Amino acid sequence: MQFQIRALLAASAIVSVGTAFVPYFDNLVTFGDSYTDESRLGYFINHNGSAPPPGLLLPESTNTAGGGITWDRWVSNYTGAKLYDYAVSGAVCSNDIIYRYLAPIFGPFPDVVYEVNAFIADINYINATTHTNTLYENRRDSNTVYSMWIGTNDLGVGAFLTDSSLNKTTIPDYVDCIYDRFDSIYANGGRYFVLMNTAPLQLSPLYGMPDAGGLNASHYWPDKPSNISEISGKMKEYTSLVNSVFEYRTPYELLIAKRYPGASFAVYDVHSLLTDLYYNPTAFGLTAPAIVDTPYYLCDPSGANCKSSSISLDHYMWYDELHPSQQTDEAIAKEFVNVVKGDSKYATYWKQ
Template identity: 65%
Template sequence: MLRFTVLLLQATSAVLATATPRGGHHGGNSPWVPRFKNLVAFGDSYTDESRLGYFFEHNGTAPPPGLLLPFAPVTPGGGITWARRVAEYTSATLYDYAVSGAVCDNKIISRWLAGTSQMFPDVVYEVDAFIADTKYINASTKTNTLYTDRKPDNTVYSMWIGTNDLGNGAFLTDSSLKETSIPDYVDCIFDRFDSIYKAGGRYFVLMNNAPLQLAPLYGMPPTGLTESHYWTDKPANITEVSGKMKQYTKLANSIFDYRTPYELLVAKRYPGASFAIFDVNSLMTDIYNKPSEYLQAPANVTHAYSFCDITGANCVTEPGTELNQFMWFDELHPSAKVDEVIGQEFVKIVKGTSDYTTYWP
């Protein structure tokens, strides 16, 4: 017991000595990332630009190593994704490995891709695809023609995964595999960081889970939906669903807050690396609570701009409205306007001035 107490005190001292609190500058007069040139993004439909589309267009085949996927003006948020906004605002090159529908690991949560004989590609696939791209050698030039200027001090690696891990068909409905739990999902994220770190990554942004209980799919009455093509057999007690969703997102995000400094400062798992925890949850909650500061008037944070029937067909938009007025494009995905706000805040993260980020160390 005495030894445990000493270790606990040492760990606490290390954390307190190096913490940069949420809303604080990372320290010094220079930006957090010395010279930001590349954004390598991993995640699900909140980040995907065109990768799932490639799978559909090529009979379930993954993009080959060395291929930079194209810009897509329409994404699950109804417009340009946040990661592309970052590239636009900074002139950085975007390498987007996110796949709509992804979970962190299909061995924890299994989700089948409709119309195919395979599961949605997971973040395990995404990181493996990134590593394959870093090792790619063009047959003509005998060089890597994809990553032409990737260095430890000019590349940021973002991870935003959890919407499908925590939601229906996953932890929310007790559908995980082999008695796995939310800590296993968190382990998966840090295991992926291990692989990226080994491949030269040194600047990591861990984006926490969105406030999913505010989305129409998981919302409280009277605006929360009783049924959706995303969840055709949703339970009648949507108040319980919303409350449980809030509990799970807050639990996972709290684990991120404590696990990250432990891995960096106590376990020393990533020597020389820097992590930023982007509190997207708080940013989106602020949009929900103060919509006039972020959305076009008259703002709408409780209903979706686009709504489809229970089969996913016959989709209609709110008449007489514009997408920029809405927080949610559909019942699950933040709108392109919210993506724009997230992209603007991400640029501040790189500069080291984000009010929604904690930097470690």
């Protein structure tokens, strides 16, 4: 059966390797969590839990979970594409699957369901003075790429890893949520999509093996169980499972189910990119001596006594226990540019 599926997909697919993935790359619209967010969660916190109003382009920021410039801002800087960042730190795909409360905003972290709805509100925004949309002034189906990178909080502590999902939901429900969001973006003009698969979280200090920098406890997980080898192995299993589903489901939805007529998808294998970076960091731009198993910035399990390394951030793969550093984000961005060009070895391309 697996061979038959592969053969059918191979016969149906138009793979765009060697040609531009998108005709004109003028806009990048991003959805996700703290790996992508620049300032959206900060807006919620600074406005008593209120969301940014439709029509507001949030400012560029280096006050991020990774300690500097996010990967999507790097992409914008490299290509000149205008960035519309809807990601929210702490987000999951749906709060109906995973619910994580944040006291400063008096509710759960806004999820990707909110993010896509915010995007739709923005494209429908009409400025009362100009009677035009002053936010999206140059959005066409042929010049805009939509990226989705979500899963770190869905799969981790307080979520599937700790059996904390709601309503008897499972990992397939989280995957369904992602494609449901693509439905909404597609219905509102999206035609070029980059699905970024889950990072190798088992290599992070939060979920790592004990002989590879894995922490016994963290302010992200103060009461972490002592069986950290089992935790790391389970996380590896979860990320590998989800990425395998992405690998097969994306061409199925596009080419067999005909769910997105006229659309193009790239599945960006960030998992492999970051794994390669972990084992050969200087080849991806980290400064020698490169440090991949301990974070640049670390607090004690209570969240106090936080300290930064005396060595500069460009030496580090991880900013803290969970978040890639600015230097790692730059490596992700450089390869994202190749993905959009249509010639990345870390991407699989599908066109209906």
